[in-house]
Amino acid sequence: MRLTETADVWWKNAVIYCLDVETFFDTDGDGRGDLRGVSQRIDHLAELGVTCLWLMPFYPTPDRDDGYDITDFYGVDPRLGTHGDLVELITLAQDRGIRVIADLVVNHTSDQHPWFQSARASRESQYRGWYVWRDEKPADADKGIVFPDQETSLWQYDEEAGQYYLHRFYKHQPDLDIANTEVREEIERVIGFWSRLGLSGFRVDAVPFLLDTAGALDAAELPDPHDYLRDLRAFLDRRQGSAMLLGEVNLSYPDTRRFFGDEDGDELTMCFDFIGMQRFYLSLARHDPTELVNALRQRPDPPEEAQWGTFVRNHDELTLDKLSDDERQEVFDAFGPEESMQLYGRGLRRRLPPMLGNDPARLKMVYSLLFSLPGTPVLFYGEEIGMGENLAVEGRYAVRTPMQWTADVNGGFSTADPDQLATPVVEGEFGPDHVNVAAQRRDPDSLLNWMRLLIRRYRECPELSWGTYTVLEHGAKSVFAHRADHENGTMIAVHNFADEPASVTLAVAGSGVGVRAVDLLRDGTTNVAENGLIELDLEPYGTRWLRLVRLGDRFIV
Secondary structure, X not given: OOHHHOHHHHHHHOOEEEEOHHHOOOOOOOOOOOHHHXXXXXXXXXXXXXXXXXXXXXXXXXXXXXXXXXXOOOOOOOOOOOHHHHHHHHHHHHHOOOEEEEEEOOOEOOOOOHHHHHHHHOOOOOOHHHEOEEOOOOOOOOOOOOOOOOOOOOEEEEOOOOEEEEOOOOOOOOEEOOOOHHHHHHHHHHHHHHHHOOOOEEEEOOHHHHOOOOOOOOHHHOOOHHHHHHHHHHHHHHHOOOOEEEEOOOOOHHHHHHHOOHHHOOOOOEEEOHHHHHHHHHHHHHOOOHHHHHXXXXXXXXXXXXXXXXXXXXXXXXXXXXXXXXXXXXHHHHHOOOHHHEEOOOEEOOOHHHHOOOOHHHHHHHHHHHHHOOOEEXXXXXXXXXXXXXXXXXXXXXXXXXXXXXXXXXXXOOOOOHHHOOOOOOOXXXXXXXXXXXXXXXXXXXHHHHXXXXXXXXXXXXXXXHOEEEEOOOOOOOEEEEEEEEOOEEEEEEEEOOOOOEEEEEEOOOOOOOOEEEEOOOOOEEEOOOOOEEEEEEOOOOEEEEEEXXXXXXXXX
């Protein structure tokens, strides 16, 4: 395909890397990562092959929810740096072909935000109507609680205000009223401001909650929430035509499809595939790809210029809420049997390597699958080296530990005393002595170098991100095989979910001679039989990426 066709829809084949500034790299020795630290390590991301850096919240905050409780949507937390540091980071990233996006967390504020402080002080405040208030607690106040270990109601009584306010998350995060025109205009100003500073888009936090106007008083006057999302997308397009909105939408496939804007594709640019992720873990637990196959067959195609975001881990608990109770228990039994490994009764607070017993072959198979599945791969910092979690840390923070750069004290993250770190370093088998960037850079068989290879091949293969995909039928129960076709190119990806060898015969081409299957992850070429069949032998957790090459093809392989 012509590369010029891809320039304005860069998210279709991006490699997105999410990091927490606070835990990435500390340059001033205070135990907390900073924006200058991300700048200092930007070449690590460039060498990995990252094309889009997603920054978790860096805004001023009391830090009661790891930065998601914001007191100034236009600011930079002084503990992390300044606006100048952020602009310098964006500039350095762009110099290396990396776009930068940030979390847009506008469904609530901190209760310390000046808007809320003004709102609670007087019913005459201009910000009173920016939040959702009630004189009486609604009868269903205990329904739909997101954090059942922390909260018992979605409504909190405020003594100073003399009313209850809505908070779908923590009580210290009062919800903004999206039905208020002034609130919607302010959100546009926020994204306009950061766009002018150089951001290429936003990961939109908890989109269904953002658009939920059920708490508003006069439902008859409410705008269609999806109309507002279209307005937000249109505003961003006017300000920066190639910017993107990546939405956190954990709903059924039909409901999630609506957040793309259906066929018009005029709402979210990308949505995370939570259903596929959860079915994938069930398949891993069963050593059988059937559940993943079923999910992919049910997943609707996105609009032409939109894309699904695929992932195997993110910064929150690994939610399994869309599985049945029995299916969820299967995943718990396989990957998090201890209660301390689970969270909210619906998810896991572990990283992938410990869940898989640190099996290198299985880890490499999982990431090979991630980069070959239809969609845009999203990585969480530390995945590239196989970092583990620290279960001694509370809740979701167990996976948000300091990045492990070297085997030195604090993993090379900070020169501060260990007890001064924002969060403690992982210890034991997955600690910096055993898992770090410096050691893996020099090891040709490391996970880091495997990830570099996968990313390079993924970026070289437009079929994987732009093409149509087909699940291939065969008789090997443990093998998942699919093909991706785009224009004159065809890719075949084959993955063995079992800890035993497997053999598979695939129909990959029409009848004829001169068709070869060139392996892109190792040296070797396999001839396709005249009847279009190819036979493959896979080792335990084996993986193959094959490009079909015919006489006269002009691919460089």
